[in-house]
Amino acid sequence: MTDTSSTPxxxxxxxxxxxxxxxxxxxxxxxxxxxxxAFASLIVIVVVFSFLSPHFLTVNNVISILVAxxxxxxxxxxxxxxxxxxxxxxxIGTGMILCGVMTGVxxxxxxxxxxxxxxxxxxFGALIGFVxxxxxxILGIPPFIATLGMMLIASGLSLVISGTSPIYFNDTPGxxxxxxxxxxxxxxxxLGVAIFLAVIVIAAFVLSKTVIGRYAFSIGSNEAATALSxxxxxxxxxxxxxxxxxxxxxxxxxxASRLSSAQPTGGLGVELxxxxxxxxxxxxxxxxxxxxVGTVIGALIMAVLTNGLRIISVPQEWQSIAVGxxxxxxxxxxxxxxxxxx
Numbered sequence: 001m002t003d004t005s006s007t008p009x010x011x012x013x014x015x016x017x018x019x020x021x022x023x024x025x026x027x028x029x030x031x032x033x034x035x036x037x038a039f040a041s042l043i044v045i046v047v048v049f050s051f052l053s054p055h056f057l058t059v060n061n062v063i064s065i066l067v068a069x070x071x072x073x074x075x076x077x078x079x080x081x082x083x084x085x086x087x088x089x090x091x092i093g094t095g096m097i098l099c100g101v102m103t104g105v106x107x108x109x110x111x112x113x114x115x116x117x118x119x120x121x122x123x124f125g126a127l128i129g130f131v132x133x134x135x136x137x138i139l140g141i142p143p144f145i146a147t148l149g150m151m152l153i154a155s156g157l158s159l160v161i162s163g164t165s166p167i168y169f170n171d172t173p174g175x176x177x178x179x180x181x182x183x184x185x186x187x188x189x190x191l192g193v194a195i196f197l198a199v200i201v202i203a204a205f206v207l208s209k210t211v212i213g214r215y216a217f218s219i220g221s222n223e224a225a226t227a228l229s230x231x232x233x234x235x236x237x238x239x240x241x242x243x244x245x246x247x248x249x250x251x252x253x254x255x256a257s258r259l260s261s262a263q264p265t266g267g268l269g270v271e272l273x274x275x276x277x278x279x280x281x282x283x284x285x286x287x288x289x290x291x292x293v294g295t296v297i298g299a300l301i302m303a304v305l306t307n308g309l310r311i312i313s314v315p316q317e318w319q320s321i322a323v324g325x326x327x328x329x330x331x332x333x334x335x336x337x338x339x340x341x342x
Contacts (some may be wrong), residue, residue, distance in 0.1 A: 015182035034282035034337065038297045041280075045301065056311055061272050063188050063308045065300070067258070070179075070196040071096070071251050073299035075274040076281075077203045078129075078247025081240050082213075083278055086287025087136060087143040089241070091128065091150035092248050097263065098154040098217055100332045104167030104262035107175065110148035111259035114174055121247035128154065129156065129245020133238035162264035168262050183185025192254050199250070204292040206243075220287025224256045252264045272327060278329040287340055302326070 052058040075092045082089045102124045106117035128150065134338065135146035169175045180191035206214035215236045218226045227233045254263045279285060280301055281294025307321045 008329065022290050031324045034295065035291065035294045035300060038280055038282065038301065042297055042301050042304065045304050048327060049304070049312070052308070056308060059187060060194060061307065061311065063190070063193070063283065065303050066193045066196075067179075067190060067206055069124040069299045069303035070192050071258075072270060072273050072277060072302060073098035073196055073257050073296060074247050074251045074254070075270065076200055076277040076295050077199060077292060078244035079271075079274050080203070080278050080281075080283055080290050080292060081207065081216050082143075082244050083275070083283050083285060084216045084220045084287055084290040085237060086223065086241055087237070087245060087283075088147060088242070088275070089129075089132060089133060090144065090147040090271050091154055092244075092251075093267040093272075094126045094151045094246045095125060095160065095245070095267075096160075096252040096255060096270065097265075097267035098128070098158045100256035100262040101158045101162050101264055103253055104169065104257050105161060107172045108167055108169060114172060117172075118178070118253055119250050121253050122246055125247070125249020125252060126245040129247060130238065132245070133241030135232040137237040151268075151271070158264040158267075162262065164264060166264065169256070169262075172251040176257055176260045178190050179254045192258065195250075195254065199247070200292060200296055207290075207292055212236070212240065212243065218281075220284075220289070222288075234329055235328075272321065273302050274299075275322075276329050277325040279334050280326070282337075284338060285331065285334050298330075 046057070050136060055061060075096060079089055079092060090218070103117060103121040106112045106120050107114065110117075112120070132143075132147055135141045135150075136143050141148075141149075153270070165223055167293050177191065178195075181191040183186055183191050183194055207216070215226070215231060218231070219233055219236065223233055277298035278290070278295050280298035281291065283290030283294060305320060305322065310323055314322075
């Protein structure tokens, strides 16, 4: 008989990625069905508004919808990574406004070259994300509280730095073209939408083909097991929040370019639209599940809904009610998905 008393206990090899078990094909199928349901909902909304207004399904209005989806969509793309880890970021709206204000500081107040000012503004967004990541990972502050605090800080800094007044880019040639320059002859299809499409491709690649995406899913599925496998969870969380901040910075630049001014007020509520877009697209608030395609569909749903309500002359207060209902429904559906998967 073999003596097993001295047999060593097997250990996980360092660096092995651990993910939540028990999902597999059923989870992928459920995620695909969620995306199909979101896409079907988008088609239904488009058809309904097309019947309600002859001005809805026109080339110019479709372009307007894409322009409206660009800023919220870029914010949603970055937030997708954070939510997949099981976190949340409430600071993306006011962070976007602060990055727009800093763009004005770099280009208008300090007179930097256009390319340098834009890069610096995007990097400033990464700095906001880095601070959020440190607060969450190193200090252990819950993501909701950490990013809520940053939301208020960013809002206050925007007012302080700008002196509560808009910053205009009249003396910065070419800045407005970043968002508004038509790139397809005979149409108003702007450069900003093309940038949005390029960012979608980049985000999809990062999430599905790189180690950042794999660790994001692993952390969201089972953070403790991921840490036990030898992954430096704190480092990767900081990196993911920082990367999300890059999207915030880019959205700030595009938003300011669209208006040719940096408006220090506003931003509140944009984060809810972005988070709703992520959840509508099938990303779970509990973490571990999500996709870029779903997020894009969710962003289009939010943009189409807002545009359609406006084009049929629904008052602003009722538009807010409709968006609020969509957010509640999205969260409730996410709860149902989580119950079904347990």
